[in-house]
Amino acid sequence: MLHALEGSQAIAQAVALCRPAVVAAYPITPQTHIVENISKLVADGKLKCEFVSVESEFSAASVVLGSAATGARSYTASSSQGILLMAEVLFDIAGMRLPMVLTCANRAISAPINIWNDHQDAMTVRDSGWIQLYCADNQEAIDTTIQAFRISERTELPVMVCVDGFVLTHTLEVVDMPNAEQVDSYLPPFTFKNKLDPKHPLSLGTLVGPEYYTEARYSLHRALEKALPEIESADADWAKICGRASGGLLTVDGPESASVGVLAMGSVVSTLTEANEILPGKKRVRLMKLRAFRPFPAEALRQACAGLKELIVLERAFSPGCGGILGTEVRAALAGMAKPPAVRNFAVGLGGRDIPLGTLSKLLDAAKAQGNEGFSILDVEPERLPPEDR
Amino acid sequence: MDSTKLKQEIQERRAQMQSAPKEGVAGQHNMEELRKLQPRYRGLEAGHRACQGCGEALAARLVTEAAGPDVILTNATGCLEVFTTPWPQSAWRLPWIHSLFENSAAVASGVEAALKAQGRSTKVIAQGGDGGTFDIGFQALSGMLERQHNILYVCYDNEAYMNTGIQRSGSTPHAAMTTTSPPGKERMGKRHMKKDLLSIIAAHHIPYAASASVAYPADIRRKVRRAVSIEGPTFLLIHSPCPLGWGIESDISIEVARLAVQTGLFPIIELERGELTGVMPIRNPRPVTDYLKLQNRFKHLFTDDPRARKEREHVQALADHNIEIYQLRGEGVDALDTDGADTVRRGGVVD
Ligand SMILES: Cc1ncc(C[n+]2csc(CCOP(=O)(O)OP(=O)(O)O)c2C)c(N)n1
Ligand code: SF4
Ligand SMILES: [Mg+2]
Numbered sequence: 012m013l014h015a016l017e018g019s020q021a022i023a024q025a026v027a028l029c030r031p032a033v034v035a036a037y038p039i040t041p042q043t044h045i046v047e048n049i050s051k052l053v054a055d056g057k058l059k060c061e062f063v064s065v066e067s068e069f070s071a072a073s074v075v076l077g078s079a080a081t082g083a084r085s086y087t088a089s090s091s092q093g094i095l096l097m098a099e100v101l102f103d104i105a106g107m108r109l110p111m112v113l114t115c116a117n118r119a120i121s122a123p124i125n126i127w128n129d130h131q132d133a134m135t136v137r138d139s140g141w142i143q144l145y146c147a148d149n150q151e152a153i154d155t156t157i158q159a160f161r162i163s164e165r166t167e168l169p170v171m172v173c174v175d176g177f178v179l180t181h182t183l184e185v186v187d188m189p190n191a192e193q194v195d196s197y198l199p200p201f202t203f204k205n206k207l208d209p210k211h212p213l214s215l216g217t218l219v220g221p222e223y224y225t226e227a228r229y230s231l232h233r234a235l236e237k238a239l240p241e242i243e244s245a246d247a248d249w250a251k252i253c254g255r256a257s258g259g260l261l262t263v264d265g266p267e268s269a270s271v272g273v274l275a276m277g278s279v280v281s282t283l284t285e286a287n288e289i290l291p292g293k294k295r296v297r298l299m300k301l302r303a304f305r306p307f308p309a310e311a312l313r314q315a316c317a318g319l320k321e322l323i324v325l326e327r328a329f330s331p332g333c334g335g336i337l338g339t340e341v342r343a344a345l346a347g348m349a350k351p352p353a354v355r356n357f358a359v360g361l362g363g364r365d366i367p368l369g370t371l372s373k374l375l376d377a378a379k380a381q382g383n384e385g386f387s388i389l390d391v392e393p394e395r396l397p398p399e400d401r
Numbered sequence: 402m403d404s405t406k407l408k409q410e411i412q413e414r415r416a417q418m419q420s421a422p423k424e425g426v427a428g429q430h431n432m433e434e435l436r437k438l439q440p441r442y443r444g445l446e447a448g449h450r451a452c453q454g455c456g457e458a459l460a461a462r463l464v465t466e467a468a469g470p471d472v473i474l475t476n477a478t479g480c481l482e483v484f485t486t487p488w489p490q491s492a493w494r495l496p497w498i499h500s501l502f503e504n505s506a507a508v509a510s511g512v513e514a515a516l517k518a519q520g521r522s523t524k525v526i527a528q529g530g531d532g533g534t535f536d537i538g539f540q541a542l543s544g545m546l547e548r549q550h551n552i553l554y555v556c557y558d559n560e561a562y563m564n565t566g567i568q569r570s571g572s573t574p575h576a577a578m579t580t581t582s583p584p585g586k587e588r589m590g591k592r593h594m595k596k597d598l599l600s601i602i603a604a605h606h607i608p609y610a611a612s613a614s615v616a617y618p619a620d621i622r623r624k625v626r627r628a629v630s631i632e633g634p635t636f637l638l639i640h641s642p643c644p645l646g647w648g649i650e651s652d653i654s655i656e657v658a659r660l661a662v663q664t665g666l667f668p669i670i671e672l673e674r675g676e677l678t679g680v681m682p683i684r685n686p687r688p689v690t691d692y693l694k695l696q697n698r699f700k701h702l703f704t705d706d707p708r709a710r711k712e713r714e715h716v717q718a719l720a721d722h723n724i725e726i727y728q729l730r731g732e733g734v735d736a737l738d739t740d741g742a743d744t745v746r747r748g749g750v751v752d
Contacts, residue, residue: 035510035511064548065510065548066540067541069503069507069540070507073504073507073508074507074508077500077510077512078511078512078518079515080498080512081515082515083514100501103500207496207497208496211496212497213497214485215499216500217486217491218483218487
């Protein structure tokens with residue numbers, strides 16, 4: 012049924028449809044509306060679960076670690092400083108192979124403190140071993156949340172669903188909210204074979220020395236690689252139920268004949284799609300929406316880039332002193348192609364700076380000036396810089 | 402006696418008991434014998450890798466023994482975690498989870514929330530060292546207590562970060578030497594006081610909090626049984642000597658632990674909803690030097706440096722203060738005082 016819902020409200024309802032047994036969270040803008048909405052669903056008796064209002068994000072992540080290990084479907088949400096405070100626990104959750112879902116309402120990182128949207132938070136924990144899926148709009152946020160539980164429980168890997176703070180979390184959109192029968196037919200009850208149980212006592216999180224550590228880490232790497240087809244089938248199977256796909260690992264849009272491609276993640280893809288449609292026909296680009304950032308779908312990416320002369324990677328974060336994060340990974344993945352496109356790399360929209368429709372034309376112009384190994388911040392305003400940095 | 406022979410004997414005696422007329426059992430066997438026949442549950446097995454005389458290993462065994470098999474344990478990073486679970490081995494017979502150094506209480510909160518959601522009645526016990534409890538894990542612990550989770554939190558207090566090689570913690574006593582509080586020209590060991598954790602715990606007004614010592618196993622058992630029978634957050638602080646960190650021979654760790662109690666330096670108390678409801682009285686208070694002089698961590702207090710005498714007096718004053726505020730001085734002979742509780746008995750208190 013179609014509803015006009017704020018993103019956070021839609022996500023909260025989607026979470027409730029998945030029947031989590033334990034939810035733990037700590038408020039931070041722009042994630043707050045999600046947990047407020049879940050609290051209300053619990054208070055109204057519409058969601059039967061243990062809601063643990065913790066004293067920090069560190070404990071939020073630790074609580075869901077404990078509850079997942081006890082065999083309970085578990086959910087948390089955070090953003091920015093909260094994600095960084097959780098970082099140590101996030102690595103631990105993935106290393107212990109505990110299934111759960113976390114919504115990251117993507118936001119910039121201090122300093123300077125800034126509550127608005129970019130991707131620096133999730134990018135900073137990219138090596139934690141979590142699956143990371145990025146949503147382009149709120150319908151995708153709903154569908155991806157539901158899929159995330161299935162992916163997580165089948166792969167025994169935690170899944171982070173990334174939704175742009177404010178741009179998605181605080182925006183009213185008309186969305187189709189699935190019903191309980193649809194979700195129940197898709198998502199079976201959670202059973203976890205390694206759960207804490209006095210009848211079958213297991214020791215979880217033991218000390219592993221040099222004799223086994225490499226193998227444990229290798230298995231985590233393999234588990235993420237093996238999750239690639241699970242992400243695709245989760246999307247395809249959900250599409251069979253609700254008639255809508257969210258984009259598997261990555262999707263390609265725009266004219267097939269285009270020689271220039273643009274790749275991005277998250278809500279900026281929606282902006283770029285619209286901008287692409289109003290470009291003159293021959294200037295239109297092959298637009299790629301990368302949905303799965305971890306595991307990184309290198310093979311799918313190479314296929315999507317076949318025939319391209321130039322690929323522009325547009326991202327919402329960077330690694331100071333190095334350059335683009337996504338750009339660097341794309342360059343590495345495409346290096347294996349017989350005829351790889353030249354890769355240009357830009358960051359844009361940091362700390363909530365607006366990304367207007369004109370960004371695409373500006374990007375295409377700027378790309379001409381950038382060398383193959385380059386990285387630049389597209390929308391930096393020289394007059395706002397101190398003189399020595401202009 | 403070898404174990405098969407012992408098992409055989411126990412089986413025989415059990416068979417005898419079962420064949421005895423019901424009302425006659427207590428009459429035919431004295432209490433001592435009945436106790437011996439009672440099988441003991443072991444949650445922590447032998448064969449782990451703790452140092453000889455490790456107080457923490459003993460305390461954890463006593464806690465799990467008393468709590469019984471329907472328990473899930475969480476564990477902070479530290480010696481206990483490391484010496485019990487070197488992959489692919491584990492000394493735990495109970496479901497056990499270690500995550501990080503500072504989140505044992507929060508992980509336990511999650512375990513408990515899951516059990517509640519599943520309608521299971523299994524008890525959760527969170528464990529941590531003094532570092533993981535007084536310092537880095539304190540926030541998570543405070544949150545767990547404030548949210549009233551049904552969890553017993555046990556802190557094994559060996560008064561320093563032992564697992565990383567004996568660094569000072571908030572629990573390290575005043576004047577003690579650790580690798581980060583060494584004595585020298587400008588210092589006489591740790592400058593600060595031992596954090597009064599139990600008072601902070603008491604301020605959470607939880608149903609039950611207590612201190613205990615590995616020198617008094619029966620007292621630990623009683624307190625664990627009491628704590629796990631309570632629905633809600635409970636807390637137990639167990640003084641647990643570390644031969645390596647304290648600089649003592651491994652065969653005197655119990656003696657040293659007992660002296661900590663008998664001097665008044667480690668008061669054994671019980672608190673209900675923040676109110677003091679019980680103490681272990683000291684029958685014959687001992688001078689703190691009896692305790693200090695056995696340990697290398699205090700050896701700089703026994704030089705002719707004039708600061709050494711001052712520090713010894715200071716430590717004595719701290720013990721006297723404890724004795725006064727908790728009214729630890731016993732009156733006459735009490736079966737449950739520091740000397741009485743130390744007597745090995747079976748079959749309950751005998752005057
Ligand atoms: C976040 C973090 N900081 C530091 C450490 C290193 N570390 C591991 S155990 C430990 C000390 C443990 O001390 P305590 O809690 O008293 O336990 P003990 O080993 O004395 O039993 C430290 C500092 C860590 N594992 N994690
Ligand atoms: S160092 Fe101390 S606490 Fe650690 S195992 Fe040895 S005796 Fe026990
Ligand atoms: Mg310690």
